[in-house]
Amino acid sequence: VVYQATDYLGLGRVAPFVAAMNGAFDAADIPLDRGAKRATVTTDDRLEKGNACQIEIFGEGMRESWKNGSAERATVNRWLAANCFGDYYTREGLTLAEREMITLCYLVAQGGCDPQATAHAGGNLSMGNSKEFLYDVIHQILPYIGYPRSLNGLACIDAAAKVAE
Numbered sequence: 001v002v003y004q005a006t007d008y009l010g011l012g013r014v015a016p017f018v019a020a021m022n023g024a025f026d027a028a029d030i031p032l033d034r035g036a037k038r039a040t041v042t043t044d045d046r047l048e049k050g051n052a053c054q055i056e057i058f059g060e061g062m063r064e065s066w067k068n069g070s071a072e073r074a075t076v077n078r079w080l081a082a083n084c085f086g087d088y089y090t091r092e093g094l095t096l097a098e099r100e101m102i103t104l105c106y107l108v109a110q111g112g113c114d115p116q117a118t119a120h121a122g123g124n125l126s127m128g129n130s131k132e133f134l135y136d137v138i139h140q141i142l143p144y145i146g147y148p149r150s151l152n153g154l155a156c157i158d159a160a161a162k163v164a165e
Helices: 002-009 011-027 046-058 071-089 096-110 114-126 131-145 147-164
Strands: none
Touching: 002 011, 002 071, 002 096, 046 071, 046 096, 046 114, 071 096, 096 114, 096 131, 096 147, 114 131, 114 147, 131 147
């Protein structure tokens, strides 16, 4: 969960939490196996496997999405597929539905990401997380993010649910 935050919140925001998490694990003698290979993808297949996750969550329109649209955006869309979805979404331990719920929280909490929050609300719905469940998630994070961002998050869920109908 903490590592996945890097793609949505940025390394600058996440690095202190990674350091705190690693320190807490060290203090509790919980081995991190820092040398162990955790990835489920390789340099050669991370783009393909990441894009497969995108397709499973968002549909066929995501197939090789970096080839659709402007050349100026192709690099970022390719990185998104390979890094965000390939390096993180393919990891074991969480389902795609759980990863989508977490991603929605990241996006809603930081604000200013309504198009992405709406897309990931739709991703949540396609992974089986109901509108009611997503509302409950926003209710849980409301004390931490405030009413304006919570209301925006609910509007994103509503917009995604309307498209899904």
